[in-house]
Amino acid sequence: MHVKxxxxxxxxxxxxxxxxxxxxxxEIESYLFRENDDLDATLKELSPDIVLMxxxxxxxxxxxxxxxxxxxxxxxxxxxxxxNIVSAFVSRRVTGILTPETNTEMLVKAINVVSKxxxxxxxxxxxxxxxxxxxxxxxxxTGKISAREKEIVALVVNGHRNKEIAEKLCIxxxxxxxxxxxxxxxxxxxxxxxxxxxxxxxxxIVESHSNASFHVS
Numbered sequence: 318m319h320v321k322x323x324x325x326x327x328x329x330x331x332x333x334x335x336x337x338x339x340x341x342x343x344e345i346e347s348y349l350f351r352e353n354d355d356l357d358a359t360l361k362e363l364s365p366d367i368v369l370m371x372x373x374x375x376x377x378x379x380x381x382x383x384x385x386x387x388x389x390x391x392x393x394x395x396x397x398x399x400x401n402i403v404s405a406f407v408s409r410r411v412t413g414i415l416t417p418e419t420n421t422e423m424l425v426k427a428i429n430v431v432s433k434x435x436x437x438x439x440x441x442x443x444x445x446x447x448x449x450x451x452x453x454x455x456x457x458x459t460g461k462i463s464a465r466e467k468e469i470v471a472l473v474v475n476g477h478r479n480k481e482i483a484e485k486l487c488i489x490x491x492x493x494x495x496x497x498x499x500x501x502x503x504x505x506x507x508x509x510x511x512x513x514x515x516x517x518x519x520x521x522i523v524e525s526h527s528n529a530s531f532h533v534s
Contacts, residue, residue, distance in 0.1 A: 319343075320432045323365035325350040326393070327373040335369070338421045345428060356382070364388075366432050367413075372397040375405060384410050389431050391415060403510045404474060406438075413437040462503055469496050473509055474516045 322345055324332040332349050339347045348363055350356070356378055369391045370379065384390045391413030392405055405411045413431040415424065427437040462470070465486075472482045479497075483490040497509075506512050 319346050320367065320428055321363060321365045322347045322428060323350055323359070323363060323368045324348065325368055325370045325374045325378060327371055327377070331371075335424070338424070342425055345425065350378075360388075367391055367428055369393065369428075371395050372401060372405065375409060375411070384412065386434075389413065389434075391427060391431055391437070393417070393419075398478075399510055404513045407514055462500055466496055466500050466503075469493065470500060470512065470516050473497075474513050 322339065324335055324347055326332045326335075329349075329351060332351075336347045336349060339345050348359075348365065350359055360382070365388055367389050368379070368384075371393050372395060375390070375392060379390075390409065390411045392402070392411045393415045394402060395417060402414060406414065413427050413436065415427055415437075419427070430437045468486060469482055472485060477485070479490050479493045482493045486493075497512075500512065501507065504512070504515060506515060
């Protein structure tokens with residue numbers, strides 16, 4: 318059985334490179350999605366089993382498109398940060414995560430595994446995910462966070478780093494760090510990954526400051 322893979326990366330050269338790597342594997346049919354293509358028409362025409370993408374494409378072209386039982390998402394981690402990986406896995410239901418060090422053999426194996434409805438994640442990302450998902454366990458945190466802290470949580474969830482948050486809110490980077498320290502303490506969390514998962518599970522703490530739609534199954 319052939320697996321249809323749509324390559325949708327923000328870098329066309331990267332997409333073309335992976336396409337050539339997959340040409341030697343008869344069980345995989347690969348197709349390129351380019352910036353000027355009609356996404357809806359492409360998905361309808363090809364009906365891909367898997368969409369292989371990077372973080373920019375996931376939250377860009379595919380921002381309003383969710384994976385289905387017939388179309389899975391595999392994310393190639395281009396050093397976008399562990400908290401962004403956690404967010405993508407939980408909120409966007411990505412079922413495959415590949416590191417930049419992945420070779421062709423492992424790429425093909427991941428495609429075949431995910432096409433069968435299974436999850437592909439390397440050991441390092443599993444560790445980060447488990448640390449983040451632990452934020453969903455136990456009793457809910459009772460600490461209340463301020464309006465400013467909610468703004469910061471919303472920006473963290475949407476992938477912004479401390480420097481970017483500081484620039485957006487016109488405060489110092491050190492002030493951002495201080496706010497995050499207080500947020501972690503109030504919510505009984507240890508790191509950004511746990512904060513993202515907690516926010517996705519408890520959208521009320523960011524709902525007035527973010528346009529994102531969160532869902533945890």
